[in-house]
Amino acid sequence: MDGASPLERYLERCAGQDDLSASPQLFTPMSPYDVDLPIQTTPDASFSSQFNQPKELPPDFSSVDLSFLPDISQDDREQNPSEDGQERQKELDGSVSRNEDSGIFMDESSLSYPDATQPSSETSGVCPPLTPMTPMTPVTPASESSGIVPQLQNIVSTVNLACKLDLKNIALHARNAEYNPKRFAAVIMRIREPRTTALIFSSGKMVCTGAKSEEQSRLAARKYARVVQKLGFPAKFLDFKIQNMVGSCDVRFPIRLEGLVLTHQQFSSYEPELFPGLIYRMVKPRIVLLIFVSGKVVLTGAKERSEIYEAFENIYPILKGFKKASEHGPQSN
């Protein structure tokens, strides 16, 4: 681990890319109100504990590629007509004027950075000696980045041990295995560190679940393979692949799900008779989000960590738009 958190690495990777399609945010403001001031944010404790300081920043920003920021240049936007759907294009067009406003706000606020001791700076790495008129870090403008990092809760991976296994034998010789052929045709094995569960099939294929990171999942799968080896089978470790990643986070404000399903009908499914949350199927990246009224969001269906972060950065402005609409007094739906 090189000291930077995974989110850092992902954002740095985005900074190196030219096209907008990889930008971590697609600004789709839903509210008719102006974009909020960047200073007015929720000062979360979780943010400061998880968000490491970046290792170094170029002292002069002329070399940093900021072309992915949507409000910087009209040309970049026009070169990307391939964004899905015309509505995205329309929303981007509509957001230009507001981005310019937020740009002004950001400049004003950044003037106060060297002086303020407020913990409300969402952008990481405030460097006082720099000229305050430019954005601080190669990240989305302060008014749009959420400052919340989804936490990974579960990783599902598969691996091929490439040998036929005698499940009864394994269940007999291993302490941490359970095998009920009438209920399920696989051995269920668990290890304590990392705390995971594996399903081992007689064909030699194995599914490993419960890890909190990709590396942990790989380590756990290797340990299971070792156990099987020690039991006398010629197990190998082929085709290790992460199949699914689940993350969750909290946006810290309640969400009007009925309103969200009205405005994003083609992506959302909200059936309070069946399930209390709203199921949002994001197209790019292909992630399913479960959004609850309490503000908690569960993201699943990712094959890579970056997809979860990207999906959350996409949904956060949408949800934030709903917060503003509801804060202006109770309204009839």
Next chain:
Amino acid sequence: MAAGAMAAGASCPACGSSALVEDAHYAQQQLVCAACGCVLAEGLLTTTYTEEEHLREVAYSQSTGRKEQLSRCMQRGIRRVQDLCKVLQLPSVFEETAVSYFQRAFQHPSFHLVSLEKKELLGGCCVFVTCRQHNWPLTMGTVCSLLYAKKELFASVYLSVQKELELSVPALSLMDLVKTHLNSFRLFQRAADVPAPFVEDKEKMVARTMQIVELASETWLVTGRHPVPIVTAAAFLSWQSLQPAARLTCTLARFCKVAGVDLPPPAHLRLKELHEILLRMASQLAWLRVFKMDKKMAVKHIGDLLQHRMFLLKKSFCAEDAEEQRAGAQGEGSPGAAREETRPSEGKRQRDGGRRPLLPPCLIAPKKRLRTAAPSASDLAITGDEPISDSEIEQYLRGREEIRAFSRAKAWP
């Protein structure tokens, strides 16, 4: 061979439709009605030897017998869909749409090998989707009870229909649901089992129930919850408030029994939540301050509360993050900015007498949950390629004695 040609003008004796088709059942010509499947004319005896010689056997796989099998099932399903529409008294437009959805779903490959139970639910799903698309407030519960189906099975069939046919289903309109749900309440006419104090005017009750449901929706009681218990609780409150003297002593259970309606279990909780909201609002109403405020008093004055609800909601509930700021200020106390806030916020607290933020109930009273800790530094340092020690693996393996004891206990062959 001149078989009976399609006689223009002839109609089927069974259903009266004029859509007659010439079809072949194995090698036998038949005149069949396309609507109901009734066979009008069957097979013609050949009159000359040459005609006989030209007849050939048709293998079953090439005959139309196979097509018939599927269409008979489809016809049965279509008839079921039509019956459902008639029972629910839906307009004829709905019936056509539902039948077309059913045909599409039935022919979709993912529904070919589905169990018979699920196929029956398919018809109900199509009717349900059609109703929702036309904003006709039909609940899943109603469809399930009509089909004698399990709710979970219906839910899974519904979700797969929605996905496979790529249908967009708009959300259930709560206001329309109020109207249709109240239709089933037997309170609007005097009857043998409905005593006089229970009878109520339908228009007034519907109007007031809709207002209470709207209030519930504004105060976060509706989002994420099943809609029917809310409507039941709101109907009860509106019914009570229209004649409080006689009805305040009646319980929700008795009300539902007399009205001939099921009492869904969450309705009690919704009622409690609504009482709490009404109490807060009533405590802000100037001319009620002289009374000792309890929930019966609040229900009695629901009319006034609903009339001034905008103003009362603003006074009764503070903004969502005001509570956080107040809590934060009281907690820290040391930073200069926070200290300035404590005094005015304390004063505000005394004035308000416990104003709470307008939040969903799950945020007001969060259940204690085990919070998984953020990944520790050692967790983050794992690369996945660390060496695995033998001792660690051996702890998971059984010793010989243990194996013997275990196999004896398990009695595996």
